[in-house]
Amino acid sequence: MRDDFLLDPGVIYLNHGSFGACPRPVFEAYQAYQRELERQPVEFLALERRLPELLDEARVALASYVGASPDNLAFVTNASSAINAAARSLRLEPGEEVLMGDDEYGGMRILWNYVCARSGAHLAERPFEELDPGPRTRVIFCSHIEWSSGRVNDVAALCRRAREAGVFTIVDGAHAPGQIELHLEAIGADVYAGNCHKWMCAPKGSGFLHAHRDAQRLIDPLIVSWDWGDGAAFHELHRWQGTRDPSAFLAVQDAIAFLASNDWASVRTRCHELLAGAAIPLEPLTDEFVQMRGFRVEHDDPPELKRRLYDEHRIEVPIFETQHGWALRVSVQAYNDEDDLRALAAALSES
Numbered sequence: 001m002r003d004d005f006l007l008d009p010g011v012i013y014l015n016h017g018s019f020g021a022c023p024r025p026v027f028e029a030y031q032a033y034q035r036e037l038e039r040q041p042v043e044f045l046a047l048e049r050r051l052p053e054l055l056d057e058a059r060v061a062l063a064s065y066v067g068a069s070p071d072n073l074a075f076v077t078n079a080s081s082a083i084n085a086a087a088r089s090l091r092l093e094p095g096e097e098v099l100m101g102d103d104e105y106g107g108m109r110i111l112w113n114y115v116c117a118r119s120g121a122h123l124a125e126r127p128f129e130e131l132d133p134g135p136r137t138r139v140i141f142c143s144h145i146e147w148s149s150g151r152v153n154d155v156a157a158l159c160r161r162a163r164e165a166g167v168f169t170i171v172d173g174a175h176a177p178g179q180i181e182l183h184l185e186a187i188g189a190d191v192y193a194g195n196c197h198k199w200m201c202a203p204k205g206s207g208f209l210h211a212h213r214d215a216q217r218l219i220d221p222l223i224v225s226w227d228w229g230d231g232a233a234f235h236e237l238h239r240w241q242g243t244r245d246p247s248a249f250l251a252v253q254d255a256i257a258f259l260a261s262n263d264w265a266s267v268r269t270r271c272h273e274l275l276a277g278a279a280i281p282l283e284p285l286t287d288e289f290v291q292m293r294g295f296r297v298e299h300d301d302p303p304e305l306k307r308r309l310y311d312e313h314r315i316e317v318p319i320f321e322t323q324h325g326w327a328l329r330v331s332v333q334a335y336n337d338e339d340d341l342r343a344l345a346a347a348l349s350e351s
């Protein structure tokens with residue numbers, strides 16, 4: 001499937017997890033929407049013309065793909081926007097607790113530190129298994145698939161426990177759609193944030209905010225503008241964020257069609273098997289992964305290792321510092337094969 005993607009053939013690309021990669025037919029559909037927009041911007045973008053219907057069609061397709069009611073789903077640019085909207089809408093009180101997983105994405109850790117510093121709430125970080133709400137816990141925030149280890153967490157069970165305790169849940173699903181089958185209504189989070197531009201291979205700038213019916217009115221859109229109003233539906237409240245290009249949202253339905261026409265369940269299984277069988281000479285951080293797995297890096301100079309992998313071997317693979325030390329994260333997508341993983345293993349063995 002390598003030729004179906006637009007990636008530079010001179011690079012061994014093992015970093016789908018950072019920004020995804022968009023297949024040629026999906027990218028062409030995306031560009032077709034952009035061209036149509038430019039032909040008659042008002043006809044395409046005005047709220048009384050085509051935009052609401054175009055977005056509705058894409059949202060219904062996405063809802064069916066992620067197991068959600070379309071009424072509980074809104075397009076947003078990315079998971080960061082969805083989590084920001086939720087976290088910054090909650091009126092936390094001094095002394096309340098936000099309980100967060102201990103392998104959360106750096107940008108979201110910064111957000112929660114900001115929100116807690118502003119409100120006087122206390123931020124506690126624990127391994128996923130220890131996210132048990134206490135008497136002061138108001139919110140639990142955790143990842144469905146952890147960014148550095150690739151571990152898949154049983155967020156449905158956590159959301160059930162939290163709901164019984166009256167605690168609000170926000171699940172970071174940045175890496176989940178496309179990598180695992182989703183049924184968002186069954187997971188039962190108050191808020192679930194997802195990306196389409198990572199593992200669903202949609203164009204960059206496509207994500208979603210899913211909210212339980214009871215949580216919807218608690219979440220203000222990041223930008224309040226024309227669509228704000230008492231009678232507005234949830235997806236409408238988050239729809240008009242000022243002038244922007246909605247083409248990435250519209251192309252989500254083309255990405256879903258691409259995955260379906262390429263039997264993505266088999267692609268995913270092949271990728272998982274490739275990753276599970278790779279002879280990476282580093283200690284894995286988890287055994288519960290799908291297409292992305294982190295490994296412990298014990299190197300003297302991890303940034304230098306990363307630089308050499310790219311400059312000397314043309315291998316694009318992330319090495320980053322986590323709360324648990326340095327990690328190297330390998331992503332395997334449809335365009336990768338055994339040779340890519342062999343090249344990484346060989347380059348690491350000689351470094």
Ligand SMILES: Cc1ncc(COP(=O)(O)O)c(C=O)c1O
Pocket residue numbers: 017018078079080081104105107108143145146147172174175195207
């Ligand atoms: C776990 C996790 N959450 C959130 C994000 C942010 O995603 P985005 O930049 O698409 O908002 C990332 C990005 O890699 C991530 O790994």
